[in-house]
Amino acid sequence: MDARREAVIWIGGEAGEGIASAGDIFMKTAARCGLGAFAHNSYQSVIRGGEVVLQIRVGAHPVLSQGGKWDFLLALNQNVLNHYLPAARPSAAALFNADSVKPPETSAAASLHGIPVGELTRDLSNSPVMQNTILLAALMRLLGIPWDIFVGSIRNQFGKRKPQLADLNVAVARRGWDHAEKKLSLPGPIALEGDGKRRMVITGNQAIGLGAVAGGCKFYSAYPMTPASSIMHWLAPRAARYGMLMKQAEDELAAINMAVGAGYAGVRAMVGTSGGGFALMTEAIGLAGMIEAPVVAVLSQRAGPSTGLATKTEQGDLFQALGASQGEYPKAVLAALDPVDAYYAVIEAHNLAEKYQMPVIVMSDLYLSERNVVVDPENFNARVPIERGETVREAAEGEYLRYRDTVSGVSPRALPGTPGGMHIAASDEHNEMGVLISDWYTNPTMRTRMVEKRMRKMNGVRRDTAEGAFLCEGPEDADLTIVGWGSTYHVLEEARRALTDSGHSAQLIQFRTLWPFPAAGALPILQAAKRCVCVENNQSGQLARLVRQETGFSIPFAVRKYDGEPFSAGPLVQALEICLRPKAPAVQTLISAELDLPVTYE
């Protein structure tokens, strides 16, 4: 058997059984060995209880998606072993605590290794976290990970404040390690040797927080909502250090209105939420549009509608973002591709928001927000462009026009405190001074002028966002052109390469600027495509609709998934291959439970 250059590891158990910490230690170890790794958490929406499966893919190369079926399963309880055995790849191995988990009587494709946790740790003080540490250590030994690096990651996980707990876990790990060395044989050779370069591990939400800090965001307000909450959790203990305030508000209405107030007062302000919270925020997004206050909203989507699947992913809110708030106003909608791109997207969003004095929405989703990936630290550049937009430092009393009708549509701002800049920032339609024109008398000419002034900003936004509006990978004359947006970028790219390797040349167009939609740049590529398919994590094909709306181009095929789970490359490739057949169905629906058997209908 050929040596595998990567492995897919699933760690499954009940929430609270220590899956997250085992996963964190694994990821940090991989990063420190110079391996690539990607972790996706698939869990149920309960605080404790319910099955959680952390899907990790690790390899001796950059790993940018979670992969498919498992090579190794760490089953922390009986249900996990029973439930996930069928998803084993050939030559897979399952590790479990022999004291509490029994091998199923039916034959299994995987080799089953019960580890006598109680016997191995009899002389050590007992702790419920023992079994995950032992199983993890045995796995590390099987993968050929250097012991020192593994130990370093365990100690890092517990931090300097808990040396005793770290010592205990290291001692326990050693038992698992030695047991694996003596008793377990590898199911097949694995060449998981890293390049030795120390890398970093980051989640999408941490990258968003990092982008906020580096990009000069000074005010972040939010109300807890999965999967956006961990932005708040990351910022809370760090904010004060970087001259920033993280405010948990009483609700999403308060969060966004505070941010609009802070943006008006002159700081870079941001909120983070998911679809339900964003729905509450939309009125104030329009307020920011009308009073021309900069604000950035991170919209991390989860499966809806209503409260939907609180802990599952979906790309279902594109039209909510595009249609946020009543009426018409200039805005930008960006969709981050991965954690590194999320870092830059947040900074770009703040620049656009301040330069054009408008709301900017950065779209993410659970899949991106919570994915934990190993990346090269050089991908994050601390020196980022900061564009604060035009402001007035001083004005002669009575001469300043806050909403001056300019060619660009941008009227230089006077922040509170500026001498002579006193004005009203009015949410009602107003004239150049800010005086209302809505109630006391109607002024159709002024209304038209102000609408046009504001909307003229979109010309500048379109210019500024055109260059990075979408990525193109692969040849223009490919057999298949795949179209996607945001967080699915790497899995689509992986599928594109797999298709190409199997003899079907494929191209990928991945959109990251959704509004203003880059129609002029994208249309010629779409028109030149031989066969085009739009791949989205939603049911109704929101991107396909947007493309049709903005370009008139109708993408004939679609692969869609809306079961709450992200795409994985294997089933996606199969679905894309079906799209290449002469009489392919127009829409392919993928369901995770079917593993790699897509359900199709026309």
Next chain:
Amino acid sequence: MLNALQNAFAALDLDRRNLVVVSGIGCSSDLPHFLNVYGIHTLHGRALPVAQGIKMANKELTVVVTGGDGDGYGIGAGHFLHAMRRNLDLTYIVMDNRIYGLTTGQASPTSYKGHKTKSTPAGNPECALNPLALAVAGGATFVGRGFSGEPIHLAETMKRAIAHKGFSLVDVLSPCVTWNKSFSYDYYRPLIVKLDQDRHDPSDRDAALRQALREDKLPIGVLYEIDEPTFAEEEPSLQGGPLVRSRIGLTDEEWAALMDEFS
């Protein structure tokens, strides 16, 4: 009302460029338009969160929020309670006319039980909210009441509210002569009584609550005032200069430390 506020600003000798008046929506919310200061006219019920964002961004500004009873005690009631808990140094002036005036006369949260309005033709079935009692109980560190028919007294109450360090509420009995004939100037005049500060101790919470809950008379003046640390004094992120002047960009050491966290 406007006159009283202008007089209060003048008496406090505030620099107009550092003064921000925030309003929500409603007749009351046009008020910033009649002042030559920084003004922001926001959304129905949302003046307080916007004002808090402004104050948190730039703690050197004097922020006054003006609104009505529908705006602040109806759609904005949640924000009202939480703004008091936060004790940011803001002054919240509510022009309380016990009616929705801008929308032509529906019942408001402070309309009395039994009050017949366009939306309650059989009489309002709900009891009236008591903003003063709510504020004393809810964490406001200054609670006052004024009457627009007593502008000199009102200006004095406003002046004290603005000078107070922490969240101040001034509920102003402001008859709506167009839409609320029931609560007219003539209705209020015999009920109004000025709090005698020699006999009422504003630092006494029980006494303040008793005044707030009085049914025989409507006391005006300062019901409650205590000295508590403000949000800006307690929040670690606001211990330096105002956020608006906080440095943008990270030093090499700060960046290296952040990168180290991830490896």
